[in-house]
Amino acid sequence: MVRETGLTSSAFVEILLAYKGGKRMAYKSILVVGGGISGLTAAVEASEAGSEVYLVEEKSYLGGRVAQMNQYFPKLCPPNCGLEINFRRIKQNPRIKFFTLSEIESIEGEEGDFTVTVTAKPRYVNQNCTACGKCTEVCPAERSNEFNYGMDKTKAIYRAHAFAFPMKYVLDREACLGAECGKCVSVCEYGAIELDMEPKSFKLNVGSIVWATGWEPYDATKISYYGYGRHQNVLTNVMLERMAAHNGPTGGKIVRPSDGKEVKTIAFVQCAGSRDENHLAYCSGICCMASLKQATYVLKQAPDAKVSMFYIDVRAMGKYEDFYNNVKDKINLIKGKVGEISEDAETKDLIVQVENQETGEIMRERVDMVVLATGMVPSTAGSKVPAGIVYDEDGFIASETGKPGIYGAGSVKKPLDVASSAKDATAAALKALQSTVRR
Known part of the structure; x- marks a missing residue:
């Protein structure tokens, strides 16, 4: 959020006034694509600076992957507080119009005058819904x-x-x-359900576009030697995040999917597919911190649990180093790239095989559960912007998009944590405002 960066919406206006020689400006509308933390930040900041904003999200709700988190690192606070602030800002701001279950079909035109075609899928539930259940x-x-x-x-x-x-x-x-x-x-006593709803298409005329469609977890089934999809007790980091949440599938209890037993031994396998030319060549930067955070989830529920983390090297830079130092002595850190994960067919225990790089020992660690730290894949790796956009070799939107008036924001540009995504979205909102000034 902009308030975390020290730059308020009023500061936006002052910067832009200075940019245009001190004259009060009028803006054309801005389109923000993606309703996660980056899209929400860009939308509320641009609108509070005076622009009309259209926010388009393909899911049925706003909040993106942040809504699926249990806690932020390093403060270990729940994400709903930050999301609720943004939702309140949206509800109180008539300049924001948002569309869920909607996707961008085409973009035509140029900076200052884009015509965007949007298709809205039917919800089959109308505005009369009171969420009574x-x-x-x-x-x-x-x-x-x-x-x-x-x-x-x-x-x-x-x-x-x-x-x-x-x-x-x-x-x-x-x-x-x-x-x-x-x-x-x-x-339904309110007549809220309409089974005959149809998709609808409509057009928006905007001056600039912020593309903030976020990321997807790397498909762990592609890492066949780790057994995800075959071994019940091999999970990914995003799955454990939901399991630890009170509104998650187990009510916040970290248990083995195979038998529902409490986890007493667990292994976090870092760089699961990352920094590997056969999968993701890059480091996502946040996976080490996410695993350290999730280790605290396990230890809070089972203080005597044995937690192991197998790593190539730990990325916990800057302000996060204190968090790393606080957690590292509570778990077993083993430097080594896990080569294989097998399963005991009778007990469903998992055997993690790895060479300890510090001792040279070949380890075979038996654990109740394994959590794979899979990396972040930009949504644009699979679903491109329908415009002439430049991408890097991994599918992230390049900083210079190649299309004036269209700006990437957040983790669709590079792997980022929540706070960094919000800051990047603030910058994208400022660029979008500059593009839409009516000269």
Whole structure:
């Protein structure tokens, strides 16, 4: 958030006034694509500086991956506080219009005059929804819960998560039994459910665009020697984050998926696919800190648990070094790249094989659970901006996008933590405002 950087929205205006010789300026609208922390920051700051902002998000809620976190590092505070501040700023600001379940189909034009086509998918739930939950109580169909990375299920009509914004239900038509069921329709006393909703397309005219679509976790099934997808008790770091959350699939209890037992021994495997020319050649920078943070989750629940972290080297730079120093003596740090993870078929225990680089010993560590620290992949590696944008070799948007008036923000440009993403989004908002000044 801008208030964390020391630059307020009023400061934006002063900078831009100076930029234009002290004259009060009018702006064309700005489009922000992506409703995670970067998109939210860019939207609220640009709007509070005086611009009309359109915010487009493909999911049914705003908040992005921050909404899926249990705690921030290094303060170990919950993310809902920061998100709620941004949501309140959106609700109180008539200059922001946001569209969920929406995607960008095309971008035409140039800086100062873009025409953007947006397609909105049907929610099948209208503005009358009060989030009372009666529809869910009677719904007989279930679906895999992607918010919890498939570790539990929701009903076909559901609220994305406990703090979802907007606080409205959404219907998964692929899981729904259709009109022949209709139980949710009959029980809703507000007439909020419309099973015949259709997709809609509309156009927006804007002066500039901030592309803040974030990142995806690297697909751990591609790292076959770690057994993710075959061994039940091999999880990824994002999955453990949800498991540790009170509104997660286990109510905050860190347990083995195979039998629900409390975890007493756990191994964090760093650089799972990262810094590897066969997978991700780069370091995501935040994975070490995320694993150290998650080690505190385990130790809080089971103070006598044995926590091991296998690493190439630990990245905990600047202000994060104090956090590293506080945690390192509470866990076993082993310098070595894990070569293979196998499973005891009878007990479902996992055997982690690694060469300890400091002693030369070949270790075979038996643990209850393994957590793979997978890296951050930019969303643009798989879904490109529908415009002439320049990317680097890993699919991140280049700092100079090659298209005046379109600016990347946050982890779609490079791997970033939450605070750094917000700062980068602040800079992108300022550039977008400069692009939209009506001369």
